[in-house]
Amino acid sequence: MSTRDNGQKKRRKSKEKWYAGGLAFECQQSGNCCSGAPGYVWVTKAEIKAIARYLGRGDDWLDKTQLRRVGLRYSLTEMPDGDCIFLERRDGRTFCKIHGVKPTQCRTWPFWSINLESPERWNEAAMGCPGMNRGRRHDFVQIEELRLKRPPK
Numbered sequence: 001m002s003t004r005d006n007g008q009k010k011r012r013k014s015k016e017k018w019y020a021g022g023l024a025f026e027c028q029q030s031g032n033c034c035s036g037a038p039g040y041v042w043v044t045k046a047e048i049k050a051i052a053r054y055l056g057r058g059d060d061w062l063d064k065t066q067l068r069r070v071g072l073r074y075s076l077t078e079m080p081d082g083d084c085i086f087l088e089r090r091d092g093r094t095f096c097k098i099h100g101v102k103p104t105q106c107r108t109w110p111f112w113s114i115n116l117e118s119p120e121r122w123n124e125a126a127m128g129c130p131g132m133n134r135g136r137r138h139d140f141v142q143i144e145e146l147r148l149k150r151p152p153k
């Protein structure tokens with residue numbers, strides 16, 4: 001397949017997606033995506049190591065108050081109120097204590113496949129996220145790069 005054919009195929013595919021024209025999102029630091037109902041923030045061993053180093057841990061690992069094993073995978077832990085262990089609330093704002101090395105799952109919000117299934121799913125997620133549908137516009141290519149991004153092993 002020629003480069004030209006491949007480019008035409010990508011353009012056709014983007015026209016099939018409801019978000020082909022792009023979507024607006026700018027984080028408002030509400031912390032809503034880092035709190036609420038229990039869930040999982042999946043992390044790979046490479047991400048765990050990066051977080052541990054960022055926090056100044058010499059052993060390249062997180063302790064059991066920060067990390068839990070779920071089957072064969074790892075997830076960051078949550079506070080009893082559902083907040084991520086690394087979410088800090090102060091002066092009416094929220095901050096991620098590991099923002100510089102936050103996991104891929106956090107980095108790619110809200111451009112997850114489940115949120116991009118339909119305009120209805122996107123707007124449903126937007127009801128809990130004040131940054132969706134406002135701020136910087138992300139084009140189709142940027143959205144797809146985030147949607148398809150995989151964490152380092």
